[in-house]
Amino acid sequence: MELYHEVAIGSPQNRGLLIPQEQIIDVILEHGDKYAVYKSLYLYDEEGKEYHKLRKTFKDFLGKRYIRDILIDIDRGDNSDDYTLNKTKGILFELEELDVHKRSYNIYFSGTGYHIIISGEVFNFPEGTTDLPFIVKETMNNLFSDIDLAVYNRTSIYRCPNTLNQKSNLYKIPLTHNQINESTAKEIHSEASKRIIIETEPIWGDGELENKIITKVPKIRVMESNVEPRNIVPCIQKMYKLGPEEGSRNNTMMRIASHFFRHGIPSVAAKAALLEWNSRQLRSDIVLKKVEDTYRGGYKYGCKDVLMHNHCQPNCIYYKRKDYLIDVKNSEQLQSELAERLETDFSGRTIDLAKSLGVYDKDATVYPGELVTIFGSTGANKTALAQNIVLGYNADHDQIIKEKQIPTLFLSLELSGYVMHRRNLQIVSGANKDTVMKNYKSLYKYHKQELSHIIMQSISPTIPQIQEKIKQLQPKCVVIDYIDLVDVPFNKRGEYEKLNYISHSLSNIAVNEDIIIIQISQVSRDYSRNQIMDLYAAKGSGAIENASRKVLGITGSAEDAGKKVSLYKNSDGDLFDIELEWTPSFRLKKKKPEVIHSKIMNKNFTILEE
Numbered sequence: 001m002e003l004y005h006e007v008a009i010g011s012p013q014n015r016g017l018l019i020p021q022e023q024i025i026d027v028i029l030e031h032g033d034k035y036a037v038y039k040s041l042y043l044y045d046e047e048g049k050e051y052h053k054l055r056k057t058f059k060d061f062l063g064k065r066y067i068r069d070i071l072i073d074i075d076r077g078d079n080s081d082d083y084t085l086n087k088t089k090g091i092l093f094e095l096e097e098l099d100v101h102k103r104s105y106n107i108y109f110s111g112t113g114y115h116i117i118i119s120g121e122v123f124n125f126p127e128g129t130t131d132l133p134f135i136v137k138e139t140m141n142n143l144f145s146d147i148d149l150a151v152y153n154r155t156s157i158y159r160c161p162n163t164l165n166q167k168s169n170l171y172k173i174p175l176t177h178n179q180i181n182e183s184t185a186k187e188i189h190s191e192a193s194k195r196i197i198i199e200t201e202p203i204w205g206d207g208e209l210e211n212k213i214i215t216k217v218p219k220i221r222v223m224e225s226n227v228e229p230r231n232i233v234p235c236i237q238k239m240y241k242l243g244p245e246e247g248s249r250n251n252t253m254m255r256i257a258s259h260f261f262r263h264g265i266p267s268v269a270a271k272a273a274l275l276e277w278n279s280r281q282l283r284s285d286i287v288l289k290k291v292e293d294t295y296r297g298g299y300k301y302g303c304k305d306v307l308m309h310n311h312c313q314p315n316c317i318y319y320k321r322k323d324y325l326i327d328v329k330n331s332e333q334l335q336s337e338l339a340e341r342l343e344t345d346f347s348g349r350t351i352d353l354a355k356s357l358g359v360y361d362k363d364a365t366v367y368p369g370e371l372v373t374i375f376g377s378t379g380a381n382k383t384a385l386a387q388n389i390v391l392g393y394n395a396d397h398d399q400i401i402k403e404k405q406i407p408t409l410f411l412s413l414e415l416s417g418y419v420m421h422r423r424n425l426q427i428v429s430g431a432n433k434d435t436v437m438k439n440y441k442s443l444y445k446y447h448k449q450e451l452s453h454i455i456m457q458s459i460s461p462t463i464p465q466i467q468e469k470i471k472q473l474q475p476k477c478v479v480i481d482y483i484d485l486v487d488v489p490f491n492k493r494g495e496y497e498k499l500n501y502i503s504h505s506l507s508n509i510a511v512n513e514d515i516i517i518i519q520i521s522q523v524s525r526d527y528s529r530n531q532i533m534d535l536y537a538a539k540g541s542g543a544i545e546n547a548s549r550k551v552l553g554i555t556g557s558a559e560d561a562g563k564k565v566s567l568y569k570n571s572d573g574d575l576f577d578i579e580l581e582w583t584p585s586f587r588l589k590k591k592k593p594e595v596i597h598s599k600i601m602n603k604n605f606t607i608l609e610e
Contacts, residue, residue: 001045004043005040006058007039041156042066045128066127072140073113073151091144100122103203107180115172118205122207122210123213135215167360171193230344232474234311243277243279253290256274257295267295271288346368352365356389356395363570364574372516372518372550373545375521379557381582384427385554386479390479390518393587405453407474408478408479409457410479412457413485420456422437429443429585432584460487462487463488463501466480506519564577
């Protein structure tokens with residue numbers, strides 16, 4: 001049976017090639033000298049091939065997967081090179097403790113961290129099963145400490161040997177056990193500065209860890225990382241996560257059931273959730289009775305309830321500030337707050353401004369709780385820039401990255417909803433206005449999933465209405481285009497006073513609701529007249545830059561496709577400038593000196609590298 005790897009050349013974003021496993025070496029030899037070459041951890045049969053032919057992706061593929069070799073990824077992350085090498089030695093020691101022979105695995109320096117490739121014969125994982133990624137992930141998590149479990153996800157890919165790591169400009173090279181034990185990290189890096197084509201010894205195993213495989217697959221399991229509603233009654237979430245604890249099981253159950261009742265969850269769904277939570281501790285009839293009693297009685301528990309109060313967290317949208325002293329925190333409280341922030345998984349809740357615009361050596365990630373301002377003169381394409389950002393458009397690779405999209409409420413207060421939708425459709429499809437107007441039905445059908453994360457409002461709201469809409473819809477990002485059109489109280493008379501009120505109110509909402517807010521503003525008359533652009537060019541200068549964590553300026557005219565985006569303020573990161581080019585699809589594409597075309601000849605696939 002022929003099996004296939006999914007392959008990407010140059011960047012993981014270029015994934016989409018499906019190549020027979022025996023042809024991977026040809027791709028490595030042809031492209032590995034100049035580019036990184038990635039392949040999927042899992043392999044696919046003819047069923048997967050047909051699925052990929054239709055969908056061009058395995059993101060939602062729930063069919064059979066196969067695995068030949070098992071990867072252990074020791075990622076450097078923010079660690080030092082020496083510490084990362086020591087972590088690798090620790091994993092090798094764990095392998096030795098598990099009686100896995102040296103003949104059964106190969107060691108590689110990946111270009112930044114280290115990879116250990118273990119023969120699949122050591123495990124003998126079940127072949128051709130839909131649950132294989134879960135089985136592999138749970139098994140490896142049970143066997144090894146401090147390894148990157150993300151590599152076992154259904155669609156994970158990793159760098160192939162003898163190919164270039166374009167970030168470090170080092171190659172992924174094989175290492176001997178002597179090199180790992182006797183060389184320094186600096187010496188290994190020096191060795192990886194050149195491409196080494198060495199045919200490694202075949203690895204094989206004899207089922208040494210076959211009895212360690214976790215084959216029991218629970219009905220409720222994690223398929224991929226999810227965006228959890230962390231700021232909506234987190235005390236209930238914490239009680240559910242802790243599970244039943246003797247002495248408080250019945251009371252806890254009633255609080256959870258009450259929460260479900262108040263949010264319109266049917267009792268049958270509440271019963272299913274609490275039977276799972278119960279883990280067979282209490283008799284099932286007791287669980288069912290407690291849910292029914294709670295629903296029938298309409299019991300409601302508030303913040304002053306003892307159990308709710310014990311698990312109360314300040315990020316809750318219902319958290320009430322009863323005393324000014326609550327803002328006064330000692331070092332222990334600040335340390336806990338820092339730890340919580342650093343340990344929080346922000347997957348699906350951040351926007352990497354630098355990478356989306358094709359700047360890879362700068363830190364400009366927007367986190368929940370931040371207000372971002374985009375300003376520019378008329379015709380500079382401020383709105384298009386905001387659309388490009390929230391649609392997950394990568395200006396360097398000229399493609400939409402669905403994984404970079406987050407749920408967004410777009411308040412289009414200048415342009416009508418249908419015009420904004422048409423422009424969004426142009427951006428995701430890469431088509432001009434005329435093409436979209438003629439083929440809007442088919443294009444929307446094809447790109448519907450790339451637009452589904454955006455909801456639109458085109459009526460000018462007040463600040464309290466914006467806050468209420470956010471609580472109601474729970475977006476992760478809100479765009480206000482533009483802030484001059486937000487309704488303000490009558491006592492806010494001057495331009496500065498109005499914009500000061502709006503910007504600081506939006507900043508507070510971003511913090512309190514733990515979301516990203518992007519506000520769009522015009523350039524002040526004096527700056528526009530003198531054709532000058534800097535941090536203080538926006539209308540209401542002083543108010544806007546003080547309230548914003550990040551300030552982006554875009555320059556250019558409606559007559560010229562060339563645009564320049566400058567990050568003038570970044571409270572916790574780097575500044576940068578980038579040259580973009582407006583296209584008829586409203587995509588703001590990164591200007592490049594040249595386009596490199598690379599093809600694999602005489603194969604059933606073609607690569608277009610930019």
